[in-house]
Amino acid sequence: MTITVCIKWVLPNRDGDERFAGISLADQAAVETGLSVAEALNDTCTVVTVGPPAAEASLRDALACGAHDVVRIDGSADTDSAETARLLAEHCVHSRFIVCGDYSADRGSGSVPALIAARLERGQALGLIDVRIVGESLSVVRRLDGGRREKLSIVGPAVISVEGSVARLRRASLRATLAAGEAHINVITNDGSGALRRNPETVPPRPYRPRARVVPSPSGSSALDRVRQITDTSSSKGHGETVVLSPEDAASRILESLRAWGYLADSAT
Amino acid sequence: MMTSPTQHDADIIVVGAGPAGSCAAIAAARAGKSVILIERGPFPGSKNMYGGVVYPRILDELVPSWWETMPVQRWVVKRSTMLLSDSGALNIDFRANSWGAPPYNGATAYRPDFDNWLANHAVEAGARLVCSTTVTGLLRDSNGRIQGVSTDRPDGDLHAPIVIACDGVNSFLAKQSGLYPHTDASNFTLGVKETLALPKHVIDERFGVRDNLGVDIEILGGTSGVNGGGFIYTNLDTIALGVVLKLPKLAAQQKRPEQIIAELKRHPAIAPLIEGAEVKEYSAHVIPEAGLDMMPTMVADGMLVAGDAAAMCLAAGIWLEGVNFAMASGMYAGQAAAEAIAKNDVSSRGLSGYTDRLEKSFVLRDHRKLRKVPHLVLSDRVQHKYPAFVAGVVERVFRVDNPHPKPGVRRIVREERKKAGIGLLDLLRDGWTGMRGFG
Numbered sequence: 001m002t003i004t005v006c007i008k009w010v011l012p013n014r015d016g017d018e019r020f021a022g023i024s025l026a027d028q029a030a031v032e033t034g035l036s037v038a039e040a041l042n043d044t045c046t047v048v049t050v051g052p053p054a055a056e057a058s059l060r061d062a063l064a065c066g067a068h069d070v071v072r073i074d075g076s077a078d079t080d081s082a083e084t085a086r087l088l089a090e091h092c093v094h095s096r097f098i099v100c101g102d103y104s105a106d107r108g109s110g111s112v113p114a115l116i117a118a119r120l121e122r123g124q125a126l127g128l129i130d131v132r133i134v135g136e137s138l139s140v141v142r143r144l145d146g147g148r149r150e151k152l153s154i155v156g157p158a159v160i161s162v163e164g165s166v167a168r169l170r171r172a173s174l175r176a177t178l179a180a181g182e183a184h185i186n187v188i189t190n191d192g193s194g195a196l197r198r199n200p201e202t203v204p205p206r207p208y209r210p211r212a213r214v215v216p217s218p219s220g221s222s223a224l225d226r227v228r229q230i231t232d233t234s235s236s237k238g239h240g241e242t243v244v245l246s247p248e249d250a251a252s253r254i255l256e257s258l259r260a261w262g263y264l265a266d267s268a269t
Numbered sequence: 270m271m272t273s274p275t276q277h278d279a280d281i282i283v284v285g286a287g288p289a290g291s292c293a294a295i296a297a298a299r300a301g302k303s304v305i306l307i308e309r310g311p312f313p314g315s316k317n318m319y320g321g322v323v324y325p326r327i328l329d330e331l332v333p334s335w336w337e338t339m340p341v342q343r344w345v346v347k348r349s350t351m352l353l354s355d356s357g358a359l360n361i362d363f364r365a366n367s368w369g370a371p372p373y374n375g376a377t378a379y380r381p382d383f384d385n386w387l388a389n390h391a392v393e394a395g396a397r398l399v400c401s402t403t404v405t406g407l408l409r410d411s412n413g414r415i416q417g418v419s420t421d422r423p424d425g426d427l428h429a430p431i432v433i434a435c436d437g438v439n440s441f442l443a444k445q446s447g448l449y450p451h452t453d454a455s456n457f458t459l460g461v462k463e464t465l466a467l468p469k470h471v472i473d474e475r476f477g478v479r480d481n482l483g484v485d486i487e488i489l490g491g492t493s494g495v496n497g498g499g500f501i502y503t504n505l506d507t508i509a510l511g512v513v514l515k516l517p518k519l520a521a522q523q524k525r526p527e528q529i530i531a532e533l534k535r536h537p538a539i540a541p542l543i544e545g546a547e548v549k550e551y552s553a554h555v556i557p558e559a560g561l562d563m564m565p566t567m568v569a570d571g572m573l574v575a576g577d578a579a580a581m582c583l584a585a586g587i588w589l590e591g592v593n594f595a596m597a598s599g600m601y602a603g604q605a606a607a608e609a610i611a612k613n614d615v616s617s618r619g620l621s622g623y624t625d626r627l628e629k630s631f632v633l634r635d636h637r638k639l640r641k642v643p644h645l646v647l648s649d650r651v652q653h654k655y656p657a658f659v660a661g662v663v664e665r666v667f668r669v670d671n672p673h674p675k676p677g678v679r680r681i682v683r684e685e686r687k688k689a690g691i692g693l694l695d696l697l698r699d700g701w702t703g704m705r706g707f708g
Contacts, residue, residue, distance in 0.1 A: 019312045019385065173424035177399055178278075178305070231403075
């Protein structure tokens with residue numbers, strides 16, 4: 001079984017300008033949640049969407065972030081929720097967890113995850129504001145009316161939807177981004193009878209994909225310092241390194257690094 | 270310097286997918302070299318701004334029949350130069366309808382559209398475009414030779430024997446490589462622009478154009494005492510209005526640029542043109558205006574600098590051009606880089622084909638010819654005294670002041686010159702400099 005993440009690629013307006021198209025923050029959080037869960041459970045993560053060829057840009061982003069497989073089910077960008085859920089459900093039958101965003105970039109009703117759960121007769125936990133992995137299960141917090149919260153433990157198979165605040169999508173590595181740009185995307189077409197047919201010649205070669213890592217939030221006493229840390233290209237980003245040394249050697253090594261990074265004059269001791 | 274046998278990710282890395290970067294990538298990819306084009310924004314042009322006219326004839330070499338697909342707002346058929354005094358204006362118009370048909374002359378365009386279009390040609394030529402990626406530095410081998418770039422992405426080092434820096438004005442890469450040893454704020458101006466929305470038919474009526482034909486107005490004066498100039502360009506259903514301000518003067522006068530734009534918009538010659546317009550966008554950008562005097566060394570071992578990063582901006586009064594210089598320098602950089610790879614010599618000597626091309630083309634020849642003009646245009650006399658002087662002369666020439674007889678023009682010129690505080694020697698000196706530059 002695998003972890004399947006369902007995302008919706010959206011054009012922000014009707015003029016067809018694909019430069020501004022993409023997925024919602026909630027869908028990004030869903031991708032990150034799916035990747036994290038797959039890593040923790042030693043499972044695979046597949047990202048799937050129903051959409052036109054232009055939607056493949058978002059799938060490539062997911063691939064670059066570490067998804068093991070991506071699938072586009074061919075359809076128009078404004079396929080209705082029931083049909084979208086039917087197409088996705090058919091593809092997700094063998095999934096352990098199906099992870100969706102709580103809302104799409106066009107502020108949809110968030111009904112697709114519920115419809116998928118109904119079609120597959122799975123348990124569902126929607127509108128999650130926190131997801132933690134505990135052993136083989138998920139410990140989640142769900143927002144209720146009146147400011148209340150509900151804590152649940154989910155073993156799966158199940159459908160969950162997450163809000164955008166649950167996780168921040170990791171930054172893809174450069175090499176994975178380059179590889180994803182040239183990777184084949186699996187495309188599944190609807191043959192007219194309602195059944196889905198996978199395009200046989202599009203089995204992708206796996207791109208070189210080193211594990212993506214989460215970039216830590218900037219630290220600094222003021223907002224300006226933090227913004228500078230992210231945007232100032234003239235400053236060194238530094239390199240993290242863990243070494244085991246005696247206290248004296250460690251102190252020397254720190255001084256050596258500070259000197260190499262330009263924080264200390266050559267003569268400073 | 271021969272290319273080392275280390276594993277390279279590409280033959281050439283181009284930093285920045287603006288006009289210079291995309292043209293470099295097109296030229297190099299067409300020559301059969303593998304190219305990675307790195308862009309900081311989410312798509313090419315997403316963070317770029319200008320307030321000007323694109324003169325795309327240089328594209329004849331790279332994109333045949335470019336006018337058929339280029340995302341143009343309006344083809345400029347009318348050029349105006351406006352001299353503003355406090356309350357008056359002298360406007361000199363020129364109209365050429367032939368500029369509204371192939372092969373055209375200049376066009377207004379939105380940079381997010383234009384840059385994206387040009388980058389797509391680079392991708393079609395075979396370049397690999399990577400967006401949302403900031404280049405943070407140069408990679409060097411143990412001998413200090415440039416070997417590629419580092420980026421802000423994890424696992425983000427890329428190796429290539431040649432890096433073409435098209436990372437815009439204030440280029441970090443050119444500085445880091447030591448090609449830009451010092452920068453002087455007086456060589457830069459700050460361009461600020463408002464994009465003002467008006468219905469197309471209103472723009473057509475007010476500016477005397479129709480269909481997709483447009484107007485370019487350059488303004489001298491009207492910048493609230495800060496040295497610089499103004500501009501108005503017509504897009505299809507917006508107007509780009511802005512000012513270009515000399516940085517030290519702006520700092521000394523302690524004025525906000527948006528305040529200066531607001532004052533320009535209130536000028537009696539400008540206000541009727543933009544009445545009822547809605548501000549859709551406000552943007553600002555630093556411009557390298559000192560021409561040849563501020564250009565960095567453009568070639569190093571394994572590295573070329575092009576576009577704004579190489580100060581390829583011509584600010585010579587009646588000629589205000591940048592994008593065409595960027596495209597040309599990018600194209601020549603791409604060609605020279607491909608040539609150097611083919612010769613297996615990426616040293617500065619092997620890359621010298623770049624400067625040879627620049628020297629033989631309009632790029633450096635125009636800059637050499639007009640070397641002193643940017644300083645003249647931004648001088649205090651041209652900025653503050655001449656507009657008032659000219660407006661004063663014209664106002665008196667056309668004023669009918671019966672029962673007094675009309676004064677002679679020579680007398681008016683003499684009196685207005687004295688009133689404006691312009692010495693005869695200064696006038697002759699500036700006239701001579703201008704003649705030498707423009708002549």
